[in-house]
Amino acid sequence: MADAAPSCASTSDGRRSMTMSLADCRVLIVDDNAFNRKSLALVIRRAGITEVAFAGDGAEGLRTVDDFRPDLVLLDVDMPVMDGLEMCRTLRRNATHEELPVLFQTALDSDEEQVRCFDAGGSDFISKPIKPGECVARVRHQLEKRKLFTDLASFRARVERELSHARAMQHSLLPEGRRLTAVAERYGLVLDAHFETSSELGGDFWGVYPLDDRRVGFLIVDFAGHGITAAINTFRLHTLIDRFPMQHMAPSQWLTQLNGALKDVLPTGQFATAFFGILDLATDTLTFAAAGAPNPVLGVGAELRLLDSAGLVLGASRRARYTDQSHRLPHGGFLFLYSDALIECGGEEHPPIGRDAVPGFVRDALAENRLHPLRPMMERFYARVRQPLSDDLTAVWIARRA
Known part of the structure; x- marks a missing residue:
């Protein structure tokens, strides 16, 4: 059915209502009586x-x-x-005709007959002898409903295609596998990451940035909300990152500049949490600044602890200032970064993990797979949460090889 343009009609009280043109619609009349076929054709032509x-x-x-x-x-x-x-039952067994409106006409106006028609897959029925007004109204109702459903399905398919393209674009902003492998080899690291949006698009972002032969930067950002609005903010962020070179700034300075730029472009009420750290391999030092991000886990030897990642969120105030913290991260040590979905999403039988339980969560995963604990960590997480997730999830494992 082609797009049908609406036309105006007058109601009994003089008001104008919109009716849909059915001029491009096709109707098949199936009846063994030639007179009935001719009479029905004359009636439905009244509907245009x-x-x-x-x-x-x-x-x-x-x-x-x-x-x-x-x-x-x-x-x-x-x-x-x-x-x-039988014809209607055969139509309904064909996926192509599952939604084709079928209007039964029958001389038996009883509950049993109606049940037979509906059980066979009929959409509606009209009683014989045919009442022209009722016939036109029921035909019009079924065709207009089909038109609306067709338009809705077409719109949904178009939105799904566009969201799929946007999702691919958003994933292209993140470090791809080959780049992670190259960075890991260059700096003697183990790098694993997991990224999942709660809907087609999300507001999480993370990146890894080689600064020189001995320093590499790591950034994780989580914009408020999720979906299209949050995803647009990740694209805004991506364009801003290149404006502020990281090589010659402390993490706190870099976050301060990024905050000012985001304040200029983010709509009122939108903000982001962030963690930006620089790992110096020559001094075995991790220096970072944070803007209200979930507390990362730092592991050195047998000790696992949560780092202080407090700070005013990005985009909330131009006067926000951030401070640097430094911690030792030698060979064999690791840093685990994550967005708040990890600690806030729960299931019917399990409450959210919560911040304080994250070190133990990491420790259990290390006992299962010392080299790549992110895999068992995610398996345990998804075994206890309701899906789809209520928020976007990013988890990044950064470990120095022993």
Whole structure:
């Protein structure tokens, strides 16, 4: 059915209402009585329908459906060769015709007959002898409903395609596997990451930035909310990062500049948490600044502890200032970064993990896979949470090789 333009009609009290043109609709009439076929055709043409095809029984009707591609079938119940009920059941077994409106016409106006028609897959029915006004109203109702559903399905398919393209674009902002492998080899690291949005698009972002032969930077940002608005902010962030070179700034200075730039572009009420750290391999030192991010886990030897990642969120105030912290991160040590979905998402049988339990969560995963604990960590997480997630999840494992 092509797009049908609405037209105006007058109601009984003089008001104007919108009706949908059905001029491009196709109707198939299946009836073994030639007079009935002719009478029905005259009636439905009153609704502006000009494309009408005919069949004398169910078997012929099935062949005509495939050739004519109707938007609605007016179907008699009692016919030779194949009756209307069997024809309708056959149509419904074909995925192509599952939603095709079928309007039964029957002389038996009883509850049992109506149940038979609906059980066979009918959309509605009209009683014989045909009442022209009722027939036109029911035909119009079914065709307009089909038109609306078709438009809705088309719109949904287009939105899904566009969201799929946008999702691919958002994933392209993140470090790809080959780049992570190259950075890990260059700096003697183990790098694993997990990224999942709660809907098609999300507000999480993370990146790894080689600064020179001995220093590498790590950034994780979580914008408030999720979905399209939060995703747009990740694209804004990506364009801003290149404006502020990291090589010659302390993490606190860099976050301060990024905060000012985000304050200029983020709508009122939108903000982001962030963690930016620089690992210096020559001095075995991790220096970082944070803006209200979830507390990372630092592991050195047998000790696992949460780092202080307090700070005013990005984009909230131009006067925000950030401070640097430094911690020793030698060979064999690790840093675990994550967004708040890890500690805030729960399930029906399990409450959220919570901040204080994260070190133990990490320790259990290390006992299962010392080299790549992120994998068992995510398996345990998804085993206890309700899906789809209520928030976007990012988890990044950064370990120095022993």
